[in-house]
Amino acid sequence: MDGSMWLHHPRTERMKEILAAHDFGPLKMIHCSSTFSATPNFLQNNIRVKHDLDSLGALGDLGWYCVGAILWAVDYQLPDTVTALPSLHLNQSGVILACAAAFHWTDHDMIATFHCSFLSNVSMDLSVHGTNASLQVKDLAIPYQESSATFDFTCGANFADLHIGWSRKPEEVVVQTDLPQEALMIEEFSRIVGNVKNSNCRPDSKWPEVTRKTQMMVDAVKSSIELGFTPVDL
């Protein structure tokens, strides 16, 4: 478990049910952003901008959420290629302050893009488009408020006759939570520890796999940057 708290919010489970439903159709496009405008103090002193402390910078901090969200949406099936986009901001120590990348799944004819940055207004967008439906959330990693969270969902919309509108608007789905996502994450961690301690189980393999695949993708983005924004095969 890597501390990605949003994975433990009940909204995430509700979104997954919708993505997995037959009428969503095969996924075609995912876009994710994770950004905030860091303060001058952050950009000078935070460990996330120090090459000997957290050398992956915005990619390791904010890009982690994007990569994790994209992998979550595709049930952790790794893409065939990872290509960093020719847009990169480094600080004087060479640590990434902003970058972007595209992932491509050849067999499924699917693409995902993401942008992470310490230099742009706060955003946490995730848009997932399938052949028949779309799901969109704008406060993925940290919901606007603790007690409930929303996302927009559209299925089977078409243009109205004469293209004067759409046949239906997106539906706002509201998901309540009794406990904050951070507390739910600790509950899950405790459950796994409890299983090991009390039932002699081996640690659940789910979370290490999630973390390892996310790290592989982050590393591939870094490699593509170092190779001059060329595609990296996975």
Added chain:
Amino acid sequence: MDGSMWLHHPRTERMKEILAAHDFGPLKMIHCSSTFSATPNFLQNNIRVKHDLDSLGALGDLGWYCVGAILWAVDYQLPDTVTALPSLHLNQSGVILACAAAFHWTDHDMIATFHCSFLSNVSMDLSVHGTNASLQVKDLAIPYQESSATFDFTCGANFADLHIGWSRKPEEVVVQTDLPQEALMIEEFSRIVGNVKNSNCRPDSKWPEVTRKTQMMVDAVKSSIELGFTPVDL
């Protein structure tokens, strides 16, 4: 004038006022999508999928809106590079059914991505992120309904103390229109023709420039595809 009706909706003017305002901050990231799931009949017979009729396919039809929206957001300043993303669907005649691309403005450290497709659920998203604000619309080219349209706007949001939420949620801005955007487009066209006819003016240079720059970008995406998804300098 190229028939991009959304440019004539009063919502577009309102969004431009917000983007141009000082407190939006320099633009950093734009993402746009324009997609719909075409019927089997469309994919077989429509002129947009015929290489001897409309050989740019989804790029010339739907991608045109994306490219136009991105250029509109940046006041028609062309990017330095155009890079098609390694995600492309062609029909048997080699006409584009789906593609994606990234644009990069080196001096401004800004990136834009878009995805257009005849093979994905209907979407018309435009997200524009600056250093201090964000603007998001989900029904750009054809609003959900004729008489009014909305967009979301967030300025100066931060995380709440202890990261238990955001300091403010996006505001939904509603813009009414007495006439549909298509009628407003014809009004504008008539005004220009009237100026030529009645006042001996030369045709307004604004719309030919908008169209020419959009076509240049669409052509650059096509070139990048043909060059194996390598960057094309403008």
